[in-house]
């Protein structure tokens with residue numbers, strides 16, 4: 262059968278017609294969902310600030326369900342990755358139709374936080390670049406941005422300390438988690454031999470230690486607030502380079518000296534989406550708790566952790582930070598899987614933890630997002 266180009270294009274035109282009608286039908290339903298959410302929010306509001314619209318239109322658990330459905334229904338030839346990218350944008354437009362949403366991220370443009378934010382929220386929402394992780398928290402706390410995206414931990418370098426420390430002091434809640442594969446590039450305006458100084462975020466420098474030891478031993482390493490700030494600084498100096506995201510080459514006019522310089526190729530960073538509220542339970546949630554330990558009771562931490570075992574809860578992360586209240590006094594972070602913060606099980610866990618631990622608090626509760634299921 263000979264293939265006729267004009268006829269095939271007519272088929273595409275007719276399919277586009279149907280797609281546009283269907284997309285607008287979907288958008289109309291989304292507008293109605295937005296109205297329903299506002300109604301529900303007004304019904305539960307105490308009427309203190311009627312002019313403020315605190316309605317949450319970003320529902321991570323529902324998005325996870327939509328992506329799972331899209332992949333399940335996909336007959337091909339479109340790859341799941343491509344179909345999910347299309348759906349990312351459909352839902353981004355859907356969010357923007359329901360409400361003007363501003364997302365704070367650790368900038369400037371070109372950072373891995375920016376990348377993670379765009380992949381999570383798509384092109385139709387608005388973004389606000391922040392100078393530091395603390396600024397992202399503040400933008401959300403003060404209500405300038407409804408959502409913020411902060412790095413939490415990296416598969417090579419471990420926890421992102423400024424994020425943990427902000428959780429200790431802040432009232433923001435974790436609403437969602439997301440994962441980003443991270444590949445680092447060495448970018449500069451000069452040649453590799455002429456580089457005298459390398460800028461990057463400390464966590465990024467920690468991810469490229471082997472490369473730096475083998476290629477730039479003894480060179481000055483300058484930590485900065487983000488990898489994209491590093492690129493910005495390197496673009497203004499003659500003999501400097503930055504370790505950052507590949508996209509920074511175009512954004513800041515730098516050349517690629519080395520690609521994929523991270524110590525492990527499966528390098529991944531986990532980010533949290535923070536907000537003033539977490540969302541309703543889904544089929545599979547995780548909860549991050551924070552507490553201090555009463556050291557007057559011997560074995561208090563051990564007894565505290567046993568509470569999770571007694572309730573059959575798997576711990577997926579444990580970390581500690583100095584409380585800053587007094588020396589050698591720690592705040593513990595414990596993440597457990599299979600439980601939502603509003604569940605009865607969690608109320609019991611918190612009650613039982615209270616026997617051994619002080620100031621038990623839920624930092625956030627969010628749909629369990631397996632990195633391998635993220636196809637966008």
Ligand SMILES: O=C(O)C(=O)C[C@]1(C(=O)O)C=C[C@@H](O)C=C1
Nearest residue numbers: 294318319320323324352355356
């Ligand atoms: O189901 C909702 O709550 C919606 O607002 C709809 C929708 C979608 O377009 O499918 C949009 C945004 C949410 O984050 C999740 C899903």
